Amino acid sequence: MNYERYYVCDLLNGEGVRVTLFVTGCPHACPGCHNPSTWDRKAGRPFTDEVRERLLDLCATHDGLSLSGGDPLHPANREAVGELCRLFRARYPDKDIWLWTGYRHEEVAELDVLRFVDVLVDGRYRRELPTSKPWRGSDNQRLIRLRR
Structure with missing residues (x-):
């Protein structure tokens, strides 16, 4: 798996203060997507064990x-994301994981x-269906x- 970036103090992608990882690879290619640079699964940098441990x-x-x-x-991405989630849950049983998918x-x-x-948070992005x-x-x- 590759990733494009991560935020270490994110207030926008879920409740509270979060660490947010943006992986690469998306088969949906939604028109108007906010992150088209993440569509190619070979883009970005390798998600290494060291990166995973830093995020954790x-x-x-x-x-x-x-x-x-x-x-x-x-x-x-499923295997690496699954391992990240498993390790997160073992280390932080009282914290939460939010995941966006198309x-x-x-x-x-x-x-x-x-x-x-x-x-x-599920479903493809559809720019013709704005929301608040x-x-x-x-x-x-x-x-x-x-x-929970």
Whole structure:
């Protein structure tokens, strides 16, 4: 898996102060996407064990971890994202994980990684459906609380 960037003090991608990782690789290519530079899964930098550990360490003083992209549930990202979520949950059982995906929940509900995710924002971005709902880019997207 590759990633484009991460934010170490994010107030926009979920509740509280968060560490947010933007992975690369997105099969949806939504017109008007805010992050088209993340579509190519080979773009960005390799997500190494060292990067993963740095992110996990940064989460110690934050409310949670947010995963965006690209699409964290792109087939090429699922294994590394799953491992990150598993390690986060083991280290921080009282903190939460938010994940944005262009897939509908019904399409990915059986993925093992979702057992670690607290909040899923699902659905492709549709610029013709603007919204004022928090944490969503378009009105079709759903905020689904999977845990707690």
